[in-house]
Amino acid sequence: MTASVKSTQDTQWHPLDRRSLGVTAVLVGGALIGAGIPILIGMTRDDKPVGIVLAFGVPGVVLAVALAVLGDYLRWKKFSYRITGDRVESRTGILHRKHLSVHRDRIRSVDVTANPIYRAFGVAKVKIGTGQHGESDDGQVTLDPISRERADELRATLLDRTPTTATPTAVPTSDDAIATLDWKWIRYAPLSVWPVLLGAAAIGVVFKVADWFGAQDTVLHRAWEFIRDLPLWQAILLLVVVVLGVGLICTLGLYVEMWSNYRLEREPGPTLRLQRGFLTKRSVSLEERRLRGIEVVEPLGARFVGAARLEAVATGLAKKAEDEKVASRMLLPEAPLEVAHAVAADVLREQVAPTETVRLIAHPAAARGRRLRWALAGVAAVVVVLVVLGLTVTPVLLHIAWISAIVLTPPAVLAARDAYRNLGHGLSGDYAVTRHGVLARRTVALRRNGIIGWTVRQTPFQRRAGLITLAATTAAVKGAYEFLDMDAHEGVAFADDALPDVLSQFLEPVD
């Protein structure tokens, strides 16, 4: 511990890891070869001699790789960083020199990512985030790449606020993990839109590849021949089964890639550290001081079977995780509700999760009326469009119009009623809790001392119905968390309860 702290306090400028050049060569070479093969096949199909194609292609690839490596060499040569007792600094830029300096007190998160190529070379990409409001890329120092060991060392020391003179905190053992992956949770993965989306995407990829080999027509033809002889319902069933089957496999594969080796634990600092990933390994370290609360998210499918995932409400987490489909604030994948609540309590250092103990107060019936009207208006809009088209283009659409009115209305009404039922708010200990949403029901527990202001909004319709939408502003990534369609009087009283001495001076009794 002492040694590592010392080594992060030197004042020397360090270069990035030299293996960056190898990573670039493999990356660019691999991409070019990958793109080149279909072209090669396409050209040879046009009866061009393979030899000539290769004679131009291979030197081209070599040249491109050489240029890319040269470019990366310049970047490597010009980049240096150092970590002193109180600052992290980087100098970069070939023509336009840029000096970035971040105070160590301001560091809020350290992300370590290593895709398979990085891992083969034993390096990792490190992002040091300051969590400052309005943070662009300028607010964070990115070390891309440094050696795996160095990355681990930085991760462990940069967020450690324990005074260096104090005795080193015990290294957490495996028992200290807040949560690790239970492979049974993978059953929640297909209960989402992913199988459909990925299935459709996979079929698209098949056609694209077939196109490269000039076989698209053949594939289509074969598929058509096969389907043509089946009765319509069988054909549709077959299509659905194939798309969903492929989608299911892709979804499970994606889940394995994302959540293998999942582990949420505490490290000295105190810091929350999340690790996950099968091929690409990720580690997200988040300073606990940055935590402003927690979100229990129940996507529709998962909600039916009593599962939820957890997301952190924290400052300094990437707004848009650039190379990830899943936001980096995810703390726990879909898991049984009691697991989610237990992990939430542990993360917040509470006996029980506020999202579990809170007694949510329902919102006024006028909120249900609004939701029903929105739902019916949505159906009406579809029907009107179909009727107009039916009158002007083809009468068939008129039948589709009344059919869709009948088919769409019940689910729309059900969704509206569910949306209303899901509205709720309440106080639980140090937390203000809000809940809303249908496709993903979100229950947010916000630390009351993390609320840094209030916004009250009222549309003309809300004014007539005596409703308001209250928003608690926070320094966390989302900026504001909303309490939709509260009773106007009860809403401001609630805000006053949640954060005493702020609102009271602006309140007046209702006569």
Added chain:
Amino acid sequence: MGIDLRGDAGVVALIHAVRVTTATIGGDAVRLRPPRNRVDPRAVRWWTAQELLSFVPIVLVLAVLAMLIPGARQWLWLSAGVITVLGLASTLILPRWRYRVHRWEVTDDAVYSRTGWLWQEWRIAPMSRIQTVDSARGPLQRSFGLASITVTTASAKGAIVIDGLDHELAADLVQQLTEVTQATPGDAT
């Protein structure tokens, strides 16, 4: 539809009813009072100028085109006419309406504003959470002797903007707020 973790919806509704009733009977039913100060009356003229600037150029362009393109003349005149009517209506109504809604107040511990016209918004930022205070004067505001101040907190969504203040008052406010917030320890997150 769905599983209701709160248990019986009827019970929840009852809790709500009881709470609202006690709030009313207990005499502690409250609402936000309007902030104390109106913006400067010159703001009406400034907003009027803004409204005019938002549609007059479009109408002029349409009119010029109408004179140049005989084929589409009647359509161009028609759209110019419609835009003029709508623009004039909003020029006459909106600035006065806004003036009635827009209000602000700075107390010892918070900044409070109300903005909007049909859609209204109240914003409250505790003094201890304020990070920066700026004033801004566009060329148009300057010609009316006005300025806006923007009070930001650590939230991406919590900024309070007060438009249409007398520019000297705005400068004083910025000065005053900056002094208070600098005296506050911590990073206001």
